[in-house]
Amino acid sequence: MMPRDRDRDRDGDGDGAAHSARVREHLASAVNAAGGWLSFERFMELALYAPGLGYYSGGAAKLGAGGDFTTAPEVSRLFGACVAVQCAEVLRKLSAGSVLEIGAGSGRLAVDLLARLEGLGQLPAKYWILEVSADLRQRQREHLEKWLPQLLHRVHWLDRPPEEAFDGVILANEVLDALPVARFRWHPSAVEELGVEIRAGTSVAARVPEFVWGARPANAAMRNICRELAEAGGPWDDGYVSEYCPRLGAWTGAVTQSLRKGAVLWFDYGLPRAQYYLPERHEGTLVCHFRHRLSDDPFENLGLQDISAWVDFTRVAEASRESGFELAGFTTQAYFLAGLQIDQEMQLAAGGDANQFARLANQARQLMMPGEMGERFKAMAWLREFEMPLSGFALQDLRHSL
């Protein structure tokens, strides 16, 4: 996720402000119902997913120039083209199969991927989209209708993972980072769980209840997890704050369960555990996006801003192994795209037009430069009941770092 322009206006206005006030009231009621302290994990879940109110369940614009952030598929169709080349390798080896995309945003990745798969003669039997956001579903449908009407009949939207077992590919770009995280504060002799309280002096009855962080002693499960994280990345100073995603294992297990044979591709910003929990990252990785402005304050612009955290790819690895997958590759986005010959995709997409080629070269830089999306974003591949080398992971192998 990348901001585009950090100087836009700061607060929700008009309808946005009214919506945000409703979300704030809803969250304040949840804090009060929980006895005055709500775990951050639950707060984040409600802020993102509360029906009709949360960032992903309400109607915020989210992606693109008029939204809050931009993603690799929004930057360039080259991303989808390269992912298509990777999917085509798998679908070819399987002889037939389907694709499940989780969290399809504006629908750009689906269009770019299907268009390139069509060109490669490897269209999937079905293209499922598992999407929680009703307005994004609508946007995805419109985008597909506009650009690939001939393939619309292959696309099906789902509320939950497909029930029928299938062979093929499951992929998700920037979805793992949206899963709610638990926050903790570390002390040499104790661990605290950070949650949310209403600032003294404000209440639900007050016009604008304000939220503040509140600490409680962590339970045994959180203490054990924090000890493991400290062993991987520490030693930590007194007061070290970070987060982890308690539901990552259950969620990835559920969304990949129906894959009988094939590959899972995760793309996201994140790190292996030993780097994620280094002492210098002492305030964690929580990041909010509102109108292309970054902040670390999850209590502002409620319902209007995205809240996310970096992905601990070692946790993804543990969970995927538990679900019966074999790790087939882990690399940076830059090396993934290079391995799939993004240069050739540029030539093809430019079709001999020098201006178009220059535009695509700029986009490729944004996707690949270390200071842009090239290093922070990672690609990870898992295989089940299936073996093959994957070109996207041939140039750089970071599996040892997990």
Ligand SMILES: C[S@@+](CC[C@H](N)C(=O)[O-])C[C@H]1O[C@@H](n2cnc3c(N)ncnc32)[C@H](O)[C@@H]1O
């Ligand atoms: C940051 S956007 C990324 C969109 C798109 N993949 C891209 O790269 O442009 C996150 C997407 O995941 C969806 N999403 C968030 N949480 C989800 C969940 N638990 N299950 C399925 N989709 C989810 C959002 O509605 C949105 O479409």
